[in-house]
Amino acid sequence: MAEESSHDNLAPVVHEVPAVATQQQKEPRPGRLTPRPSFLENLASSRATQFMLDRRNSSELDRYFHGPRDLDRHSKWPIFLRMHGSIMPKMILPLAFVAAWATLITCISKFVHNIGINDILLTVTGFVVSLALSFRSSTAYERWADGRKYWALLNQTSRNLARTIWVNTAERSGEEGKEDLLSKLTAMNLILAFAVSLKHKLRFEPDVGYEDLAGLVGHLDTFAKEAHDREVLQPPKKSPWKSFGEYLGVSFAESNPRKLVKRSKKPLGHLPLEILNHLSAYIDRCIANGTLSVSLHQSQAITAISTLNEVLTGTERVLDTPLPAAYSISIAQIAWIYVLALPFQLYEFLKWVTIPASMVAAYIILGLAFIGSEIENPFGHDVNDLPLDTYCRQLAAELDIITAMPPPRLDDFGTRDDNYVLYPLSTCGYPEWKDRSVEEIRAALRTKVVASSPGVALSDTATVIGSVRSKQSV
16 A cells, blocks of 8 residues: 555656746746756666667567567577568568579570689689678777777776766765765766767767656756757658668668758757866865865766776767778679579579579678678667667666665674675684684684685594684683
8 A cells, every 4th residue: 555655646747848848948948048857757767668679569570570670589480480680671672683683594505605714713712702791890899899898998998987886976964965965976877978978979869858867867058958958869761661660781771870960950069078077076076065075086986987988988989980882893703603693604504593592692692791791780670780778778777776775884884793704614603703802803714715625524623622712711
C-alpha cells in the first residue's frame, strides 16, 4: 500500500511536466535574444528508458535480419547462419549482377564463340587483389579498434574523475554541505553528459533535445541549445523504397549523415567541449572554496579533464580522416575487375559450374571489401559499429552506483565485527585483533602464509598457531 501511495503521489508530477515546458517556452526570460528552449518533455523516467535501444518492440525475426547491436543479448543461431551483423543483405544485388554476368559469358562461350582465356591472369592478379583487400581490411579494423580504445579510455577517465569528485571532494557542514552535495551531483551528470554528447556528435546529431541528453544539459547555456530545433528530432519518414535501398546498401538511397549539421541556421558550437568547460569551472570552484584541498587530487581532476579532451580529439580524428579516396576507389575497382574477369578464366575448366563458382568467389572478395567499408566509421548506427548506446548506459549505471552511497569512511567499515582481517586463517573480527599485540598479528600473518602453502596439513597449522599463542601467553 505504501508503494502504491507513493507511486500515486509521483504520477501528477510526471503529467504536469509538459505543461510546465509549454509555459516556459511561451514565456521567455527578459533580456535573452532567443526564447529559452525547454527540454522537459524529453526527460526519461529511468536509466532503462533513457538509454533504451531502438527497435525494442521488434520481433525476434526482425532482430534476426537487422537492428542495433545489444551486448546484453545473444543469438543461438550457428555463427555461419546469422543474418544480424552479416553483410549478406548488401551482397544480394552485387551477387545477382555477378550471376547474370557469369551466365552471359558462359552462354556466349557455349553457344556462340569460346571467349575463355588462360588462367594465368587469375594467378597474377589474385596476388594483387589479396594485397589490396588485406590493406583495406587492416586499415578499417585499425580505425574500429582505435575507436574502441578511445571509448575505453573515456570510461576509465570518467570513473577516475567521478571517484575524485565523490570521495576526495569534501562536503562542508550546514547549508553549504547541501550545496556541495548538489554540486557534486551536477558534476557527475556532466561527466555522463560528455559521453552522451560525444556519441551524438560522432553520429552527426547536433541537437540537445534527445531523450538521453536533454535532462543532462538543458540547464547549460550552449550554442547547441540555442540552435535547438524540434524538426531535427522528428525527421520525415522514409519511403519504403528508400528504406529497402538502404538495407540493400544501394549508394543512391543512402543519406548524407552530415546534412543535419549543414542545414543548421544557427551556430552549433561544440557541445562536448563546452561541457568540459563547465566541468573545469566546477573543479576551480572546489579548489577555491577548499573542498578539494589536496594538491594530488586537484592534479588528478585536471588531468582527467585533459584526458577527456584527448578522447574527444582522438575520436574526431578517427571520424574525420577516412581512408583516402584514391585508395578506396582503386581497391574497389581492382576487386570488381578481378570478379568480372573470373568467368572468362573459369569456363575452360568448369563449363556450367562457372556460374556458381563466380558467385562464390565474388561473395568472398566483395564481402571483404564491403566489411572494410562498413567498419571504417565505427561510430554509426550499423550493427557492426561500436555499441555506443550500451557504453553510455553502462557508464550511467556505474555513476549511479558511485553516488548511491555517501563517500565511505574507514572508521565506519574498517572497525566492524565482520571485518575478518586475517581471513581465511581466522574468522575473528577487527575488534578482537585490535586487542592483540603487534607481534601476535605479525606471527599470525606468517602463519597464514604457512597455512596456504601446498602440502601443509591442518595439524601442522594448528601446531604453529598454538605455538604463537603460547609465546604470547608467556
